[in-house]
Amino acid sequence: MVIDLKKCIGCHTCTIACKVKNGTKPGIFWNIVLDQERGTYPLVKRTFIPRPCMHCQKAPCIEVCPTRASYRTEEGIVLIDENKCLGCKQCMVACPYGARYLNEAKGGYFTGTVTPAEELLYSKRPRGIVEKCNFCASDIEEGKEPFCVTTCPLRARTFGNLQDPESEVASLLAVRGGFNLLAELQTEPSVFYLL
Amino acid sequence: MVTLERQNIYGWPVILDLFFAGAGASLYLLGYVLHLLKTTTSLIYFFSGLGLVAVGTFFLLWDITIRRRIVFLLANPRSWTTIGTWAISFFLLCGIIYLATFSFPLLPKGLRNLTGIISTVTSLLIMLYPGFLISSIKAVPLWYTPLTPLLFFSVNLTSGLATTLLVALYVAEPLSLISGLERATMICLCFQLILLFLFLLPGTRNDAATKESLRQLRASHFFLKIALLGGFLPLFLFLKGNNSFAILGIIFVLTGGLYLRYGIINAGVYLPRFEL
Numbered sequence: 001m002v003i004d005l006k007k008c009i010g011c012h013t014c015t016i017a018c019k020v021k022n023g024t025k026p027g028i029f030w031n032i033v034l035d036q037e038r039g040t041y042p043l044v045k046r047t048f049i050p051r052p053c054m055h056c057q058k059a060p061c062i063e064v065c066p067t068r069a070s071y072r073t074e075e076g077i078v079l080i081d082e083n084k085c086l087g088c089k090q091c092m093v094a095c096p097y098g099a100r101y102l103n104e105a106k107g108g109y110f111t112g113t114v115t116p117a118e119e120l121l122y123s124k125r126p127r128g129i130v131e132k133c134n135f136c137a138s139d140i141e142e143g144k145e146p147f148c149v150t151t152c153p154l155r156a157r158t159f160g161n162l163q164d165p166e167s168e169v170a171s172l173l174a175v176r177g178g179f180n181l182l183a184e185l186q187t188e189p190s191v192f193y194l195l
Numbered sequence: 196m197v198t199l200e201r202q203n204i205y206g207w208p209v210i211l212d213l214f215f216a217g218a219g220a221s222l223y224l225l226g227y228v229l230h231l232l233k234t235t236t237s238l239i240y241f242f243s244g245l246g247l248v249a250v251g252t253f254f255l256l257w258d259i260t261i262r263r264r265i266v267f268l269l270a271n272p273r274s275w276t277t278i279g280t281w282a283i284s285f286f287l288l289c290g291i292i293y294l295a296t297f298s299f300p301l302l303p304k305g306l307r308n309l310t311g312i313i314s315t316v317t318s319l320l321i322m323l324y325p326g327f328l329i330s331s332i333k334a335v336p337l338w339y340t341p342l343t344p345l346l347f348f349s350v351n352l353t354s355g356l357a358t359t360l361l362v363a364l365y366v367a368e369p370l371s372l373i374s375g376l377e378r379a380t381m382i383c384l385c386f387q388l389i390l391l392f393l394f395l396l397p398g399t400r401n402d403a404a405t406k407e408s409l410r411q412l413r414a415s416h417f418f419l420k421i422a423l424l425g426g427f428l429p430l431f432l433f434l435k436g437n438n439s440f441a442i443l444g445i446i447f448v449l450t451g452g453l454y455l456r457y458g459i460i461n462a463g464v465y466l467p468r469f470e471l
Contacts, residue, residue: 064275067264084270089258093205095200128261181469
């Protein structure tokens, strides 16, 4: 995935779209948009940085997972096997991006009640296990793009195969460069940013 | 503006596991050494060591949300958690069998030797693995240093020596053994303080996260508390050469060990995640 920070206006549509699609509970954000201010007045610049899971090729979460619940697919997507995870939280400590959350909340977004819509969505997410962005893996299998990509009003996100030199993501990186967050940790993230 | 986040995933259950399992495994190992040297015949060292590791394991399990799946913890030999789980499982199993061979003399002698060796080797692993696990987390630069395994091993050994001394006083071992254990505890205590001092030196670690970790530790007078209450005070009490003072010294050593683990775990600050 390539995210163009020049296009992102911090509207949080991707965050909300992700929550609606995946039915994540309060406090759990598979995708967030961070707001960073740089410089000192009057030379101040504000940048919004969307943060999904980085789907690292050398993912520390996979290395530390004692149950092998965290794994990488052939396409390079890091997923969690819901039937193997026991909530030991080692992956949460190891993830440098803070992209993993333990699903342990009971309630919904409205005090004292869980709406029928929330109940339906939450039923898909087993409690007690660790969750994170899965690049909408089931949609990708059907040939679609992740929901945060299709819903972004500014088209700041581009999704594709980084290994294919003909793909849009590869040509964007070839033309404009691109960087990873915390590249010094050598986790080889699959999410690139354009500045 | 750089945002720094302190880790809040490892909490009290993990700290208590590190404390009890580390001290228990060290006590068991030292008990085995004392038996090999024929300086004691008491089995209470093994009982207490096993008990403490069991208490630590209870806290570790407490921290897991789906406990019916604990067998899955044995699945990834590349993970330090898996290595630790194997070590704890073998330690508890072989330790219990080892103790049983003393109560049932009809059991073959070879079984006692085998389980004795396995439980002792695994007790050493239990002392070692938490340091390696914590130091493997690159995202927390305070922990990501070769000194972390050494520091955690040393604090486990010191806690184990203090507990062994407590047991030795309880069973009224000969004075030579007690004074020997006191001397060993004092030496390890000094070594632990030197290691902690080196660990807290910024050295080449000039990143914002380490600076923040060290700032937090300085703000809570961490090293001063450890050095005074968990170091110099017990040293002074041990030098008094009186059993009551020694027991008080042991309490201070153990409290200092618990506080050291708490401090290091809580001061873990992540690298700034989204610095452009």
